[in-house]
Amino acid sequence: MKKMRWLCLLLAGMMIFATACTPKEEDDPNKSYVNIAYFNGGVVVDWLNVLKQEYEETHPDVEIIINSQYKDELKNQRLYETIEYDDMNDIFFTHTIDWENFAATGKIVELTDMMNEPAAEGEPTIKEKMKDNFVDMYTDENGKMFAIPFYENYSGAIYDVDLFEQKGLYLKDGGGYTSWDPTTKTVMGTKSKGKDGIAGTYDDGLPATFDEFKSWLSYMKREKSVTPFIWNEDDSYRMNFYRSLHAGYEGLNNYALNSTFNGTDSVLGEINQDNATKLLDQKGKEYALQVVKLIMEEKYYANESMTGILTHTDAQEQFLRSMPDGKPIAMILEGGWWEKEASDDFQAIASEKGEEFALGNRRFAYLPIPKYDDKHADGELFVTAGSTTTAIVNPKTEDLEVVKDFLKFTLSDHGLSTFTKYTGLARPFDYELESGVYESLTPFAQSAWNIFKDPSTKTTGSIVANNPFRSANLDYFLYFTSYTSITSDARVYDPFVAFYHEKNLTVEDYLAGSKKFYKDYTERLNNYKAANQ
């Protein structure tokens, strides 16, 4: 019986322990509290801390609490649950989400009135400040708005400017490649004009056509022993590069049809929900596949990229170390936040090899997409990774007016400029940087800001617009944007992996497989609907 007693005691003790609650702190009844859940990724939270302090100084009755420990909880599927059981956070700065589904289920607060007010005195309304394509993306069919776009962040190939200069990887005007004079530390030879044909712009010395691109990569690898690309284990990085090739060729209008299914393709004609599979004939897709095939066939990538065990920070480290170690890698497939993420690596390398390798002293920039043929769209179209990263408001919030007021503060020109200052990224609104901010950015962030402000460049997301049809058939469109195909014996979601595994697979095979997949898929969807009725 003694044993039983111990057992009971133990059980009771455990129950007390298990249900023991943590002490709650007393609130100041005269204060309003705004809790913010912040996605703890590459977009560092510093900017929000600065704005919080500034706001609290002018509003002594408000306390802003930033909870930046969240990660997966704020990702799309998990967020449904997080927000449903969350009585604490008022604002969520999320990862990529389908805000329209949250809105449809009443999980977030409507913000239309706020968007039609200016963020600060003397400014246009928030909606007017917002970039046009984002207004489309963030307005539902009734003209209501529920979410605020968070940031714009270009995904693609980022090249090492110092390496290009020193290794002589720029194309020379009139043929050949530039060289490097180590004594004067200058580039020898005039760079080619690039794809816009104008000297003195961001694309100078970089391949303008697909043919140039091919010979350039070959020169890089074979003559200069430079590995062209590195990317990490997460497929979304390489897929965003793929999308940027597709979008770069097609231009904004045609590319957008892949998620709106409503409009006119400049080549294929009218596109609607019933004939959307026609979009598989877009030349941009074929072009993107040809580039991928080239990279995989000629092995223009670092070995580690295809091992499936290279984390994003390891890939960044390898890229950064490659030049000082003499095993150079030309480009990394990344997003705009990568320099911040790699700041420890910059520091470590600088302490080993010298200050010229510190963050801000090394120069990087985005690679423009080479033109494939004369149908290739003009200008530059960048794909923004995380085009639907979003700020949303919890309907359980108590002080909605205070919450909105703080959100507006973050959307004022000052708030936006502060964001750029600390993150090196832009938010999709029309604003200028405050004095001294541009100079404080790293060369890479400056180049990204130049792209952002350049009227000839456009940006698009992997998802372009809100569309009720898409929401209703999310399963279908999830695959649609992932470029699924059925190759000889497997279903593939990622052309990089497909060309890696099947050496004999051609671009035509891949496209044919895609068509077959969507034919089967449509048949399945129709069967399903028929059974549904």
Place this chain on the structure above:
Amino acid sequence: MLNKKNKVRRGTDVLAIVGTIFVGLYVISLFIPILWAVISSLKTNTDFYYNKFGLPEEWAWSNYSKAMTKMCIWISTGKKLVPVYTYQMMLNSVIYTVGCTLASVFVHAFTAYGVARYDSFVGRLLHKIVLVVMVVPAIGTLPSEMQIVRALGFYNNMFGMFVMKGQWMGMHFLIYYAAFKGVSRDYSDAASIDGAGHFRIMLSVVFPLVASTTSTLTLLSAIGFWNDASTIITYMPNVPTVAYGLFRYQFSTDNEITSVPMKLAGCMIVVVPIMIVFILFRDKLIMNVNIGGLKG
């Protein structure tokens, strides 16, 4: 009763030689990766980048303290987020393991006892149920299980988990069932004539006779619960255990812990304590189980 029967004339039997070589090679294959992981976990990032196999240039013990702090999980108390540190997770793990193991072993044992030693309609039914349940693979039950757990107030509730894990259908039921069937009726009949009640017979006569089965199953369940991350992920994220902590840590994309040495350090933090406990108590844990061998 260290029985002589198990002693083999060493070196004379082909099977013994083959077996020794096989098991020996296996142990080596097991140790190399573990040793490599331990050494790598003590390298700095730069060191590991350039030196994948040698000893660390400097022993980066700081990896461990960093992993300890980074493995921390933040939970909401309604007003703010509070951290749950590794040592608290260890404590949660201990409570979770002990509670669930006790619940699971007792419920299995009691139910199997009732089914095996008494002839009743319900008992026969329960036996049939176990067989059916083991045959039907249950898939896609998660959402409804979630609904039920929340409705019962078991979500984020350690005691609720004890109740939920105190289940009786499965392999362990069958093992207990066989063990109880194997105990001769003479023992319990004798006790019954002496005036012992049903509980007395069960607890003082029959249970001691299947002690080896009990300790085996206790050990196996305890290991299972100690390493169980999926239940915590689904039902108890606010009461994190180390298994859950490691899971989150492993898939975390936090920049400070995505390097290989940091991932391995996180791993070691979870592995080392259980290894120490096991090695200290190994006599009690596995040796006992087998040598005890009362015919069950």
Place this chain on the structure above:
Amino acid sequence: MYIKDKLYEFQVYLHKKSNKKPKKRLLKQQKRSERIFLTILFIYPIIHFLVFYIGVIANSLLLAFKTFNPVTRGYDFIGLANFKDVFFNLSHDKVLLDSVGRGVIMYLADLLISMPINIFVAYFLYKKVCLPNFFRTVLFIPTLISSIAMVIMFRYFVGIGIPEILRSVFNMPEENIPNFFMDTEIAFPLMIFFGIWTGVAGGMVIYMSSMSRVPDSLIEYGQLEGISLWREFISVILPLIYPTITLFFVTGLTGLFMSSGAVYSFYEDQAPTKLQTLGYYLFTRVIGTNASLQQYPYASAIGIVCAVTTAPIILFSKWFFEKFDPNVEF
């Protein structure tokens, strides 16, 4: 301890009283007390079964006849559409069928390679051939360590360590170094190997404890005859642990279509299609990071189809084993 004493007295009184009962009533009372006893024993299992099994299963069986409504985030009744979908895919989708095949291969590897090794290793330890305490302790380690930790160590060792050995020790040229986790012709066997490797001593404790139940007299008899270890294993041990083996076998059959090994732990949602099994496919849709409520009805329907297919196989094998060993108890 006044109350305690009183209680004791009361108990003694009750005891005496019950002993006074005539014999005839004793039997009847025994029946009654047995009923009470069994009620106490069975009440919890029954409630547990009704709530956590019947409740859950019924709910999810219904799910197979429903479809997800993204607007209400609930499920609407849809009839047999999910099943039609499953059969359509099974008849049209070679990829899906292949994944079923891979699951079966994984299961068979477990059955035909792992299980004999397990039994053999358990026997080796049981016989205390060599350094028994050392081996018992060490072989238990993979069972002890969480599978996540095993996967992390193995993944980095094979993915980073071994290529480095090939590079620096064997001077293998870069392009010949295999890509262990991406080259599917290596990666799939590697997944199977990982399962076998970590599971060498799997079931060790249970096998050993059933071996320890083998009567001494039988073993001694054999030793007097001077039979080899192999003979002893085949003629004495194996038949006597037959019930345990068949138990593992039959219960393992439930995983026939659903086994996915450690693929998810290695790859999360990004396993190459040629590594995916049906179990993996469903798991990623129901539990993984990209899982969505939308996928539950389809998963549930596949589950039912698999259960209906597996059930006869299990029943047959159960019958089969029982036929060969009349003493087997399930």
